[in-house]
Amino acid sequence: METNFLRAHIHQIVCLTDEEFEYARSFFTKRKYKKHQYIIQAGDVASQEHFVVKGIVKSSYTDHEGKEYILQLAMEEWWFSDPNAFNTGMPATLNVDCIEDTETLSISFENKEKLCASSRKMEYFFRKKYTTGNMALQKRVLALLSNNAGERYKQWRNQYPSLQKRISKTLIASYLGVTRETLSRLSL
Amino acid sequence: METNFLRAHIHQIVCLTDEEFEYARSFFTKRKYKKHQYIIQAGDVASQEHFVVKGIVKSSYTDHEGKEYILQLAMEEWWFSDPNAFNTGMPATLNVDCIEDTETLSISFENKEKLCASSRKMEYFFRKKYTTGNMALQKRVLALLSNNAGERYKQWRNQYPSLQKRISKTLIASYLGVTRETLSRLSL
Incomplete structure (x- = not known):
């Protein structure tokens, strides 16, 4: 199942023959994680890039005062990693934990x-x-700069309607960089 | 001159033979712009990606109330475009104008x-x-989320000391998403 899912995902960009796909697939390993389990922990090595086959993960940064900032909420067909740790071999600065039971390649x-x-x-x-990743990140920077919580929430809901149903309001608020109270007002 | 500059830039990642570089170079065109000139205007086609050989450009978004948000301040050896317009062929949503006389490939x-x-x-x-671009953008998202103007300014100054000397405090404040007054306090 997860193999077909990856194949369909790749085929949105480039068509592989059966042989080419099997070859590519052989470089990935299948992994299963439980809800609340950590996939990446700050300070550790994080040498894998992950494709979500099933589930949702939260990628976040915790500052020295213990406050958590959510960088990404990734569900099926999304890729996640600690990009800096993955590409440079430095220890991870992000945490990634599972919001649901999760399977990755x-x-x-x-x-x-x-x-x-x-x-x-x-x-x-x-x-x-990576090109589309850049486009999405630039949009997020603009949304954060413009600092209009209402617009940010509306944009996010429209972009990811299925994700919204699966995660708590507290997480959504944290992802958008607003308080839980502000989000409640926006949800009315 | 600009050709050597591009070559040195590419060689940080991959080595090209003279022939390979000349071939790659033939796909680029050299352009010159004056201070204040627009390279990309919202609403227009923006089918070029630009490598800065000399100068500084400001990439920004203006909302429907006329407020401007700065996405990027790019100097020598940086790449810029309206990524969405460049990659999809849709009209530009960003403006890019020159802070100094600028030359691009x-x-x-x-x-x-x-x-x-x-x-x-x-x-x-x-x-x-694009991988390093993603890493830089993720850092910017985290800096904006954590919303600590002092930290943001310190981080930016340390990262780009030479850029800081060449642009106005008003632009820096706008880039960091703080008021000019806040930046003055932080600069003391």
Whole structure:
């Protein structure tokens, strides 16, 4: 099942033959995590990039006063990692834990580079994925800069209606960078 | 001059032979802009991605009330575009204007795809560039979420000391999402 899911995801950008897909698939490992389990912990090595097959994860940063800031809420068909840790080998600064039971297909940095070096189509795929990732992040920066909580909530709800139903209002508020009370007013 | 500059920039990621570089270079066009000139205007087509050879540009979004939000201040060796317009062909939503006289090497979407399809090394280069772009944007999202203007200013000053000397305090404040008064307090 998870294999078909990854294949359909890749095919949105580039078509692989059965053989090419099986080759690419062999670089990934299937992983299962329980709700509340940590996939990445700040301070640890975080050498895997993960594709969500099932579930939701929360990627966050906790400052020295213990306050948590949510960077990403990732569900099926999203990719997540601690990008800095993954790409540089430095210890993770982010935490990633599971909001639901989660299944991933995960690839190490080394395997990703090997796969890209040996499969032209997969290098193209990852270049395009990062391009759309950049576009989404720029949108998020603009939404945060404009600092209009109402617009931010409306935009997020429209963009990810199915995600909204599966996570708590407290998490949504934290993701948007507003208080729980502000979000309640916006939800009325 | 600008050609050597681009070559040195590419060589930070991947080494090209003279021939390979000349081939890659042929996909770029050299452009010159005056201080205050617009390179991208909201509503227009923005089919070029630009590498800054000299100067500084400001990439910003203006909301329906006329308030401007700065997404990027890009100087030598940075890349800029309206990523959404560049990658989808939709009209630009951002404005990019010159803070100083600026020179760029610019590549169209079509040429970038042709170059990547015909040069393995350049596809690798652009994949890696987008990876580091993602890392920088995630840092910016976290800085905005944590909403600590002092930390944000300190981090930015440390990251780009030479940029700070070349642009006005008003622009820096806008980039950081704080008022000019707040920035003055932080600068003391």
